[in-house]
Amino acid sequence: MLNGTEGGLEKECNCARLHTFKMAEPQRTSSNGAAHGDSDTTYASNEMPPKNLQRSDSLHIEAAKIPGGQTHAAKVGWATTLHLAFQSIGVVYGDMGTSPLYVFSSTFTSGIKDTDDLLGVMSLIIYTVVLLPLIKYCFIVLRANDNGDGGTFALYSLISRYARISLIPNQQAEDAMVSRYKLEPPTNRSKRAHWIKNKMENSPKFKVMLFLVTILATSMVIGDGVLTPCISVLSAVGGIKQSATSLTQGQIAGIAIAILIVLFLVQRFGTDKVGYTFGPIILTWFILIAGIGIYNLIKHDVGVLKAFNPKYIVDYFKRNGKEGWISLGGVILCITGTEAMFADLGHFNVRAIQIGFSVVLLPSVLLAYIGQTAYLRIYPENVANTFYKSIPGPLYWPTFVVAVAAAIIASQAMISGAFAIIAQSQILGCFPRVRVTHTSKKFEGQVYIPEINYALMILCVAVTAIFQTTDKIGNAYGIAVVFVMFITTLLVTLVMVMIWKTSLLWIALFPVIFGGAELIYLSSAFYKFTQGGYLPLVFAAILMFIMATWHYVHVHRYKYELQNKVSSNYVAELVARRNLARLPGIGFLYSELVEGIPPILPHLVEKVPSIHSVLVIVSIKYLPISKIETNERFIFRYVEPRDFRVFRCVVRYGYNDKVEDPREFEGLLIGHLKQFVYQESIYSQGGDRSAEETGDATEPSTGIQETRMPKSLSGGITSALPNDCIGEIQLIQREMDDGVVHMLGETNVVAEENADLFKKIIVDYAYSFIRKNFRQPEKITCVPHNRLLRVGMTYEI
Structure with a gap:
């Protein structure tokens, strides 16, 4: 269930114009006596809002006019799947x-007392x-993927689409219309799910706990970006001691x-520059360790x-x-x-991931471990350097070179993963x-x-220099690995x-x-x-403190703007002001607020009594989809x-979308603004009366048709367009030619005077x-520096 508008917010229609679709009607009372049209009205998130839902700040009518893309990904053939499996x-x-470079040495840290223990391990x-x-x-x-994307944040995003668990109150009805925002229709088995969802939504403590669990897992994975390079490279390089005993x-x-x-140092060139070499090197590595395993098993x-x-x-x-x-x-390593x-x-x-694991990794790695076990049954004293000791003489140097390359690639993957996770965290x-x-x-x-x-x-160098061996790093690594896996469970x-x-049986068996x-x-x-296991927890604690502090203030800053948003008649009051100058050009005023006019606008007008000829209040919003x-x-x-x-404009991105250059x-944005003006002109002249007459808001595809602006608008204005549309689009183009100014609100956040000590320390x-x-x-952000006007304001939270 998603609320049409935020409960407890202003019910007045902030900067909203009623369209030809008569969605905002007087309140009616349903058969059960509930009043419709209230801002707290709720409806299923996979349905369109009721016909008589009050507009308030919801943009569901505008969103319904936008044609969706493909809801489901196109089917991938076997040839493509096998190619992806090789890349994976x-x-x-x-x-x-x-x-296999370090498991046996990390398991038998005190040596092998009984060779039968090798069978147990x-x-x-x-x-x-x-x-x-x-x-x-x-x-x-x-x-449990989010439209093809995985990871802790993908799971959190998937859950947040079905329940209002986000700490930022910006979930709106129109977001459910995005084509990738895939939700399942209600079924007879949904009572339990709805009960749990309602419990989650009504429990602030659960929302905070779920958020903390998510960033804990995220912090652990980022910590892996430190530990994986250390243990992998150190284990691989340690093999050189086999021939250079003096080291x-x-x-x-x-x-x-x-x-x-x-x-x-080479990370700045990007994974893609050397990506095509990864598959062959790792495949060569798997062939080598499998072959060495078979050799040791037979011998x-x-x-x-x-x-x-x-x-x-x-x-x-x-x-x-x-x-x-x-x-x-x-x-566990x-x-x-x-x-x-x-x-x-x-x-x-x-399917590609499943094939890569089942066909290549699983047999290769198990053969490597089986071969090492067979070797250690004869030479248990070599457990500290099992992998390199068990390699046949002629294969030593080729295996050493490939092992170092494989360790670097393994490290590269975790470093890139840490970058991706931090990018997602910042977006959210x-x-x-x-x-x-x-x-x-x-x-x-x-x-x-x-x-x-x-x-x-710096952290990798420090950890390697301090510990120097894989034993203590392995202790830390194990905690990080299992912690993330348990949170995923x-x-x-x-x-x-x-x-x-x-079914309840499978739900119980899984955890x-x-x-x-x-x-x-x-x-x-x-x-x-105490033997190195504290490392990932120290990393996680530092990262969690940074992430939780930033998100805490981010949420309170958003709520402050929400509570202090400008009343609906503010712009009308501006019209009446004779001393208000209209500047040439287009102004983009950025705000995180997606409902109503942000308080930064009257602050700007108060300090500089002027406004651009065309003003667009832009809110960049990230949805819980990829x-x-x-x-x-x-x-x-x-x-x-x-x-x-x-104009108000909400620009929506997924957490994996790349923000365009300025x-x-x-x-x-200006192209879509022209398209919007054109569509509004068509609708206002009765271009789609059927939707107004039928009032069928549950199936937008039958009531609201996509109306594309003629391509001739990109060059000259066609006479087929209504006069008001031609004039407005021409004006937008002229103002664009005069220049675009980007106004970015720079808010200084401080704790209010009567805040408690903890809040003052944090804020x-x-x-x-x-x-x-x-x-x-x-x-x-997508703001060009040479046309940026920063607007300062202090919020007390």
Whole structure:
């Protein structure tokens, strides 16, 4: 359920003109005695609002005039799927594929006391890989995608489309009309889902908790961007000690640091520049480790295949007790990078990810572990350097080179993933402003953030220099990996309950089986908290504090504007002012407020008693979906009186959409403004009377037809258009030729005088420090710097 307008907001029609569609009628009373037309009226989010819903600030009529794109993605053939599966090998599986470098050394940190323990650990590895990456992720979690996009924010966005859980009160009815905003119709099994949804919507504590859980998982994944390069590169480079025995551990760490610095310095060139080499290198790596595994299995001990019998797990824990439980912190490293299957789903598709994992990664990695187990049954004393010790002599150097390349690729994937997550967080108002550069025209979502890149580089160098070995880094890595997986289990359970409406049996089994296994592994990883396990929690705590502080003030700033928005007759009062000058050109006034006129406008008019000949109040809004078609991006409305030429415009983006450059954005907005003027002229002259007469608002496709502006408008004005339309479009073009000025509200937020001490610390000190040390808004938006006018204002929250 989505509210048509925000409950408790002004019921007056702020800057709204009633269209020829008679949607705003006097209040009526339904059969159950409920009054219609109130601003708190609610309706199903997958339906159009009722005919007599009060307009207020909702733009559902304007949105209904916009033709939608394709709701469902086009079917992908097998040839394309196989091509994507090959690409996914290099992008998705580098981290999990390099785990044989360090799993056994991290599991048997004190050496192997009984060679039968190897069978127990091998059995644990087999069933861990089968249970979590294969069954949980490949066949369940991948289905919980957001129109093809995965990851923690995708799950949060998917849930927020079905329930009003966002802390920012800007969910509106018209957003549900976007073609990708896919919702399911109500079914007989939906009572439980509606009950849970209502509980969520009516519980502020649950909304905050869900948000905190989401940013916790996000922070952990960003922390992986630090730990993955450290452990992967250090493990791969450590193999050089096999031939260069004189090298000390400090020197090996120095080589790893040099490689890490080079890796981060080349990030600005983008993944796409070297992307085509990823697949062949990782595929070569998988072939090598599988072949070496088969060689060791045949040469040393074929009997380790009996580890497929799970009874060896029971025997292992009986024999080792607490030590066996502690060793699970090392075993869990066999599935590092599993979350990448879901997080990188947007670049591929579900079937491609499933094929890549099942056909290539799963057999290759299991053969590598089986071969190492067979080798260690004969040479248990070499457990600290199992991988390189088990390589046949002639293959040592080729394998070493490929291992280092594979480790770099695995690191590259996690660094790029951290960039993408921070870009999404910033878009959703959960991270301070940073400059996001899109590095690829072919692949969406490949971004580079210079500030974050150098911060990650410094952290990676520091971690590698301090710890120098993979043991303590592995302890930290395990906590980060399992924490994110457990949070994914919780969010997918919520999806199963509220969206999939799965049977109670499966809803219960999913968190019990998968969540229970993850909690066991997590408890083991926490046992080594003081031995490096605290690292991801420290990273997460710092990132969560930054994200939560920024979002807290962002939400309160939005609510302040909402509570202080300008009354509906403000523009009419401006018309009556004789001393108000009209400046030539078009003015774009930016505001985050998507309902009504923001308080920054009267502040501007008070300081500079003038207004542009054409003024567009632009609100850039991000919806909880991944992408929005360009033709659905802009929604306009006249602000009365119409001949004053003031417009409201909501520009909608998905969290994976790239914001256009200033010139392109300007052209798109003015082009859609002309289209809007043309359509309004047609509608006002009875161009579509059928919708008005029938009043059927539940099926916009039958009542509202798309009316395209003739192409001749791009050159000259056609005489086929109404006179008022011709004059207004000509005026807009003339004012555009005179110049466009972008006015950006720069608000200084302070805590109100009677605020408590905690709020003053967060707002006046923490937020102020973060704001001053990150980029200013004009540096990350579509605003051209040479035509920017900043309007300052202080909000007390």
